Amino acid sequence: MSVWGNLATQLPALLGVLVGTAGTMLVTSLNERTRWRRSQTVRWDERRLDAYVELTKAVKEIHAVATQMLGEHRPEARRPALDRAEGLARLAEADVRHTLAWEAVLLLGDEATVEAAAEWRHAVRDIESAARGLPRPPSDVPGMIHRADVGRDRFYHAARRSLGVRGGSVAQVRQLLPGPGGAEPVTIARRRPADRRAAGSGQP
Numbered sequence: 001m002s003v004w005g006n007l008a009t010q011l012p013a014l015l016g017v018l019v020g021t022a023g024t025m026l027v028t029s030l031n032e033r034t035r036w037r038r039s040q041t042v043r044w045d046e047r048r049l050d051a052y053v054e055l056t057k058a059v060k061e062i063h064a065v066a067t068q069m070l071g072e073h074r075p076e077a078r079r080p081a082l083d084r085a086e087g088l089a090r091l092a093e094a095d096v097r098h099t100l101a102w103e104a105v106l107l108l109g110d111e112a113t114v115e116a117a118a119e120w121r122h123a124v125r126d127i128e129s130a131a132r133g134l135p136r137p138p139s140d141v142p143g144m145i146h147r148a149d150v151g152r153d154r155f156y157h158a159a160r161r162s163l164g165v166r167g168g169s170v171a172q173v174r175q176l177l178p179g180p181g182g183a184e185p186v187t188i189a190r191r192r193p194a195d196r197r198a199a200g201s202g203q204p
Contacts, residue, residue, distance in 0.1 A: 044108065045163055051104035052159045055117060058098035063124045063148055065090045066131035073141050084134055091128060109162065116158040120151030149173045 067074065071081030082090075098121070105117055127148060130138035138144075153171040160170070 048108045049163055051101065051108045052113070052163075054101040055098070055105050056155075058094055058101045059117075059121055059124055059152075061094040062091060062098060062128055065094060066124070066127045067145060069131040069134060070127070070138060070141055073138055074145075087131060091132070109159075113155070113158040113162045116151070116155040120148065120155040123148040123151040146173070146176075149176050 065082065065087055068077075068079060068082040069084060069087040071077040071079060102117075102121075105114060109117065123144070126144045127141075130141065130144065150173050153173050156170060
């Protein structure tokens with residue numbers, strides 16, 4: 001049999017080997033790409049979670065310090081009012097931590113979560129401003145605290161959705177109402193685009 005005849009006989013087997021090899025390489029490449037994308041998603045989700053947690057801690061600290069400073073104006077307060085000088089010092093430290101955490105959320109968070117975070121911080125800012133304004137009597141402290149609680153629940157909802165966390169609602173605001181006769185959860189007014197741009201500068 002001629003060389004060409006041998007080649008023609010072996011050609012289907014050679015083509016089968018080539019196609020099989022190419023298919024294996026393609027599948028391996030696709031699997032590696034999928035694995036890489038999955039690892040990147042997990043990596044950024046972890047970073048995003050860290051950013052959300054750090055912002056939560058900073059905002060909650062500001063909330064806690066400011067409300068304790070307003071203790072004399074909160075009939076339901078369980079702890080004595082915090083000294084104004086000490087409170088202002090702690091607020092200054094917490095504001096620095098908040099600014100750093102806020103930048104990470106802007107970098108890693110999705111639009112809905114960033115907007116909810118800005119609205120929550122805006123509500124807490126009202127409490128902080130009232131605390132900084134002491135000894136001038138603040139107005140509607142319970143209302144300010146309630147709006148901050150609503151804002152926190154909305155931020156948690158958006159953050160959990162951003163991270164793909166399942167399990168239903170974990171809203172706490174109804175449990176924090178003063179009793180059966182307490183007010184219904186309030187609606188936080190949406191901030192204007194200009195306000196959100198200001199929040200992006202580090203001052204929500």
